[in-house]
Amino acid sequence: xxxxxxxxxxxxxxxxxxxxxxxxxxxxxxxxxxxxxxxxxxxxxxxxxxxxxxxxxxxxxxxxxxxxxxxxxxxxxxxxxxxxxxxxxxxxxxxxxxxxxxxxxxxxxxxxxxxxxxxxxxxxxxxxxxxxxxxxxxxxxxxxxxxxxxxxxxxxxxxxxxxxxxxxxxxxxxxxxxxxxxxxxxxxxxxxxxxxxxxxxxxxxxxxxxxxxxxxxxxxxxxxxxxxxxxxxxxxxxxxxxxxxxxxxxxxxxxxxxxxxxxxxxxxxxxxxxxxxxxxxxxxxxxxxxxxxxxxxxxxxxxxxxxxxxxxxxxxxxxxxxxxxxxxxxxxx
Amino acid sequence: xxxxxxxxxxxxxxxxxxxxxxxxxxxxxxxxxxxxxxxxxxxxxxxxxxxxxxxxxxxxxxxxxxxxxxxxxxxxxxxxxxxxxxxxxxxxxxxxxxxxxxxxxxxxxxxxxxxxxxxxxxxxxxxxxxxxxxxxxxxxxxxxxxxxxxxxxxxxxxxxxxxxxxxxxxxxxxxxxxxxxxxxxxxxxxxxxxxxxxxxxxxxxxxxxxxxxxxxxxxxxxxxxxxxxxxxxxxxxxxxxxxxxxxxxxxxxxxxxxxxxxxxxxxxxxxxxxxxxxxxxxxxxxxxxxxxxxxxxxxxxxxxxxxxxxxxxxxxxxxxxxxxx
Amino acid sequence: xxxxxxxxxxxxxxxxxxxxxxxxxxxxxxxxxxxxxxxxxxxxxxxxxxxxxxxxxxxxxxxxxxxxxxxxxxxxxxxxxxxxxxxxxxxxxxxxxxxxxxxxxxxxxxxxxxxxxxxxxxxxxxxxxxxxxxxxxxxxxxxxxxxxxxxxxxxxxxxxxxxxxxxxxxxxxxxxxxxxxxxxxxxxxxxxxxxxxxxxxxxxxxxxxxxxxxxxxxxxxxxxxxxxxxxxxxxxxxxxxxxxxxxxxxxxxxxxxxxxxxxxxxxxxxxxxxxxxxxxxxxxxxxxxxxxxxxxxxxxxxxxxxxxxxxxx
Numbered sequence: 001x002x003x004x005x006x007x008x009x010x011x012x013x014x015x016x017x018x019x020x021x022x023x024x025x026x027x028x029x030x031x032x033x034x035x036x037x038x039x040x041x042x043x044x045x046x047x048x049x050x051x052x053x054x055x056x057x058x059x060x061x062x063x064x065x066x067x068x069x070x071x072x073x074x075x076x077x078x079x080x081x082x083x084x085x086x087x088x089x090x091x092x093x094x095x096x097x098x099x100x101x102x103x104x105x106x107x108x109x110x111x112x113x114x115x116x117x118x119x120x121x122x123x124x125x126x127x128x129x130x131x132x133x134x135x136x137x138x139x140x141x142x143x144x145x146x147x148x149x150x151x152x153x154x155x156x157x158x159x160x161x162x163x164x165x166x167x168x169x170x171x172x173x174x175x176x177x178x179x180x181x182x183x184x185x186x187x188x189x190x191x192x193x194x195x196x197x198x199x200x201x202x203x204x205x206x207x208x209x210x211x212x213x214x215x216x217x218x219x220x221x222x223x224x225x226x227x228x229x230x231x232x233x234x235x236x237x238x239x240x241x242x243x244x245x246x247x248x249x250x251x252x253x254x255x256x257x258x259x260x261x262x263x264x265x266x267x268x269x270x271x272x273x274x275x276x277x278x279x280x281x282x283x284x285x286x287x288x289x290x291x292x293x294x295x296x297x298x299x300x301x302x303x304x305x306x307x308x309x310x311x312x313x314x315x316x317x318x319x320x321x322x323x324x325x326x327x328x329x330x331x332x333x
Numbered sequence: 334x335x336x337x338x339x340x341x342x343x344x345x346x347x348x349x350x351x352x353x354x355x356x357x358x359x360x361x362x363x364x365x366x367x368x369x370x371x372x373x374x375x376x377x378x379x380x381x382x383x384x385x386x387x388x389x390x391x392x393x394x395x396x397x398x399x400x401x402x403x404x405x406x407x408x409x410x411x412x413x414x415x416x417x418x419x420x421x422x423x424x425x426x427x428x429x430x431x432x433x434x435x436x437x438x439x440x441x442x443x444x445x446x447x448x449x450x451x452x453x454x455x456x457x458x459x460x461x462x463x464x465x466x467x468x469x470x471x472x473x474x475x476x477x478x479x480x481x482x483x484x485x486x487x488x489x490x491x492x493x494x495x496x497x498x499x500x501x502x503x504x505x506x507x508x509x510x511x512x513x514x515x516x517x518x519x520x521x522x523x524x525x526x527x528x529x530x531x532x533x534x535x536x537x538x539x540x541x542x543x544x545x546x547x548x549x550x551x552x553x554x555x556x557x558x559x560x561x562x563x564x565x566x567x568x569x570x571x572x573x574x575x576x577x578x579x580x581x582x583x584x585x586x587x588x589x590x591x592x593x594x595x596x597x598x599x600x601x602x603x604x605x606x607x608x609x610x611x612x613x614x615x616x617x618x619x620x621x622x623x624x625x626x627x628x629x630x631x632x633x634x635x636x637x638x639x640x641x642x643x644x645x646x647x648x649x650x651x652x653x654x655x656x657x658x
Numbered sequence: 659x660x661x662x663x664x665x666x667x668x669x670x671x672x673x674x675x676x677x678x679x680x681x682x683x684x685x686x687x688x689x690x691x692x693x694x695x696x697x698x699x700x701x702x703x704x705x706x707x708x709x710x711x712x713x714x715x716x717x718x719x720x721x722x723x724x725x726x727x728x729x730x731x732x733x734x735x736x737x738x739x740x741x742x743x744x745x746x747x748x749x750x751x752x753x754x755x756x757x758x759x760x761x762x763x764x765x766x767x768x769x770x771x772x773x774x775x776x777x778x779x780x781x782x783x784x785x786x787x788x789x790x791x792x793x794x795x796x797x798x799x800x801x802x803x804x805x806x807x808x809x810x811x812x813x814x815x816x817x818x819x820x821x822x823x824x825x826x827x828x829x830x831x832x833x834x835x836x837x838x839x840x841x842x843x844x845x846x847x848x849x850x851x852x853x854x855x856x857x858x859x860x861x862x863x864x865x866x867x868x869x870x871x872x873x874x875x876x877x878x879x880x881x882x883x884x885x886x887x888x889x890x891x892x893x894x895x896x897x898x899x900x901x902x903x904x905x906x907x908x909x910x911x912x913x914x915x916x917x918x919x920x921x922x923x924x925x926x927x928x929x930x931x932x933x934x935x936x937x938x939x940x941x942x943x944x945x946x947x948x949x950x951x952x953x954x955x956x957x958x959x960x961x962x963x964x965x966x967x968x969x970x971x
Contacts (some may be wrong), residue, residue, distance in 0.1 A: 053554075056558055058554060058557055058558060086560050086562065088559030088560070089557065089559070090558060090559035090561070091560055094558065094559075095462065095558040097551050097554065097555055097558075099551060102550065102551035102552060102557040103552055103554075104555070105552040105553055105570050105573075105574070106476070106552070106558070106574070107573050107574055107577060107648060107649060108569070108573065109649075112569075113556075116556075116559065116561050116565065116569075117559040117560070118563070119561045120559060120561045120562060120565075126414075132609055133420055137480070153649040162464045165541040166555065169559060235361070332646075339736045356822060356826075359822070359825075359826035382847075469955065469959070472955070473898060473951050473952050473955040474905060474948065474951070475905055475944075475947060475948070475951065476906070477905070477906050477909050477910075477922075477925075477946060478905075478925060478944040479949065481925065481929060481932065481940055481944065482944070484933070485932060485937055485940075485941070488933075489932070489933060489935070489937075494915070496933060519679075528744065574733075584798075585813070588813075588814075588815060589815035589817075589818075592814075592815040592817050592818035592821075593817055595817065595821065595910065596817070596906055596909075596910065599909075599910055600929075610821065611910055611911070611912065613825075614821065614824065614912050615912065616826040616910060622825050626822060629818065633813070633814070637813070
């Protein structure tokens with residue numbers, strides 16, 4: 001068995017539309033080892049959420065995974081029958097979503113929604129045991145008087161508390177991997193940092209690996225060990241956290257780092273990458289970033305591949321950044 | 334809770350009062366029931382005597398005051414035609430109508446919800462398209478004509494079920510029910526299905542819309558991410574969210590079923606309030622018209638109240654306004 | 659009304675960004691073409707146009723004037739479809755209990771049904787539409803009172819309201835039109851208010867107000883045109899419903915008087931003979947009614963899709 005817990009190779013997910021299929025995710029490969037916290041960063045529409053859902057096997061109509069392997073413990077999830085995949089979901093891999101207001105069913109009590117996550121994978125467990133496990137799980141994520149809160153409905157919780165509940169649900173069966181799709185984006189900054197800290201602690205204690213999907217580089221910086229940067233459906237850069245943040249190779253990563261408000265001098269105009277991310281049905285030819293790229297040259301119309309540029313390091317660019325100087329116009333004006 | 338009930342009760346009383354005035358004034362301004370009551374050869378003296386006896390010589394507002402005083406003591410006047418208390422006539426016929434309406438509602442739900450769920454789960458499947466085509470047909474076909482065709486087909490040609498009447502009934506707690514005997518059931522099935530047709534279409538559409546909306550939600554995605562089986566996703570997560578809003582609609586539709594029973598009862602000679610009111614309108618039997626309308630309004634108000642309460646019980650997010658204050 | 663002192667450059671910029679939806683040269687033609695390219699839409703339109711033409715020219719098409727007693731022969735009563743009359747002509751759809759040619763009676767009945775349905779829908783549209791528009795534009799108390807009225811009206815089933823009114827008013831074409839208008843105005847009021855509220859909140863209306871355009875200009879020239887599509891859709895569906903309701907009431911014998919028989923009354927006339935096997939007297943007028951209602955609904959359904967692709971159910 002390989003040391004990698006999860007190994008995704010050449011993933012492609014397409015969505016059927018009026019004018020045929022469009023690929024939302026193309027040639028995405030990533031690996032996660034046991035207990036590792038990996039960041040997946042990109043703008044909205046970059047395909048990071050679709051990647052997460054594809055791994056979970058939760059891409060619904062009109063989308064479908066068309067290519068690639070999703071190996072968990074060396075077993076390709078794409079080849080598993082539906083029931084076997086369902087047995088893994090919520091058990092070995094769990095997922096948390098962005099908006100805690102939406103992810104809990106408004107008309108079912110918390111205990112119903114928690115206990116079903118246990119009974120779905122263990123039909124023999126009796127109700128009292130399952131209930132006790134749920135109560136403990138709520139306690140661990142910092143919900144006061146968990147016994148009473150079990151009987152509550154989602155609308156009786158605050159946003160932060162609800163997200164703690166979904167985290168507790170994800171942790172119920174001690175999964176090997178949790179995919180977290182922007183779970184703190186909808187929360188206040190103070191609550192966000194509390195939850196980040198707790199997730200980090202819980203994952204370390206239990207040896208749970210984590211894929212943290214976000215558009216926020218500051219969260220990535222605070223939490224993860226390794227980063228994948230996605231743009232327009234593909235991974236454009238990967239590497240250890242410090243390497244990527246300190247020495248970005250791809251002009252897009254570079255622009256993304258420069259766009260963090262605190263990275264700008266006070267009183268100066270905030271930096272933004274010129275232009276907009278392309279819609280998935282109208283992708284530019286060649287390198288998908290070339291219309292917005294300051295280093296664009298003739299050969300950028302040829303599609304670049306993701307090439308390793310060292311251990312744990314790869315970039316999808318014909319002209320990666322080698323030197324440290326201002327790239328974009330107006331960036332340090 | 335008490336405050337809420339009191340306020341709702343007050344609203345109901347105001348509605349009842351306004352309705353009674355409107356209907357009373359309206360009904361008492363039309364035609365002359367004496368013409369219906371008395372033979373053409375009657376002498377003017379006999380005529381005057383009848384007018385006096387019925388109180389029709391008084392000003393309208395005096396008649397209304399008499400009517401209101403009597404109504405509050407449960408006396409809505411005697412039917413001109415049957416010369417019996419109008420309220421008694423209504424109550425006598427009410428169980429038949431209610432049985433018909435509730436059976437129709439039951440049929441609408443039992444057929445409509447599964448078909449709606451099926452159409453919502455696989456919106457593009459041929460069966461779903463068939464279901465939706467059926468529901469469009471159910472919306473546009475005039476109920477009374479479908480009723481006639483049902484009689485023609487099932488009663489006249491096939492001879493499976495009788496075309497009219499209630500059949501054999503069983504008395505439970507002083508009320509007759511048809512559905513308890515086989516014969517009664519065979520009389521009930523055709524009119525109830527006919528009355529239900531429109532509502533089946535409605536329930537199909539509402540359920541389908543609810544299901545396809547719920548399927549798009551993140552809580553369904555999250556439930557799937559938990560590894561919950563598809564059956565449980567559909568029957569617990571999706572269905573509960575779909576059925577709660579349906580409660581309101583069903584309540585309102587029960588009222589409309591009772592009103593629409595007028596048509597079905599006429600076609601199938603079902604001895605309910607509907608037939609009574611049609612006859613009363615044709616013969617200008619004012620006390621019966623008035624009693625029917627007041628009782629119907631009362632029932633509507635009651636149903637609305639019950640639906641509101643049921644909704645609060647069913648949906649944890651809703652709290653009664655009165656409870657908060 | 660918002661502050662007039664608002665930053666005019668902002669308003670101007672907003673107006674730039676959001677002009678009222680532009681209209682292609684002939685929007686009506688475009689919509690009609692789109693409806694007709696769909697097979698079901700075409701079928702609906704064909705049925706409706708065919709029936710309307712047949713109804714309009716009924717006196718010319720019909721073999722006899724079914725209400726001229728001199729033309730009826732009681733000896734021809736209850737003849738089955740295709741029978742020959744005493745005088746040798748063929749009754750295509752048979753005759754009723756008074757020896758009336760059913761085909762002619764249906765054509766004349768269509769006339770009445772269509773007239774009542776369209777007239778009541780048009781009047782209800784005018785009244786309800788005006789009320790909804792004013793309600794949306796005025797807002798505040800006017801709006802809440804008007805909408806309360808709409809809610810009360812809609813909480814009573816149309817058939818019950820019509821029953822009450824007809825019990826009060828008696829029979830007659832004018833009376834049934836009144837009853838149908840009362841049962842329908844609220845739907846129009848609610849529809850137009852809904853879309854007018856959306857339109858009102860758009861920046862081009864703010865801009866028009868900032869220019870101090872008179873209320874009626876803002877309401878009728880700016881808001882109304884943009885509320886028309888949903889209103890037209892509702893109107894087609896309502897016409898179908900009005901026709902169906904009128905037929906139902908006439909069938910019950912409390913709608914149109916016997917002197918002006920609509921399709922509903924024809925069906926009622928045949929009802930008593932149906933059980934004895936003379937099915938055609940009820941069935942053919944019923945089929946005509948069915949065709950009319952289904953035609954209008956098919957057309958309306960398609961129209962709804964064309965006018966607003968997002969609007970479903």
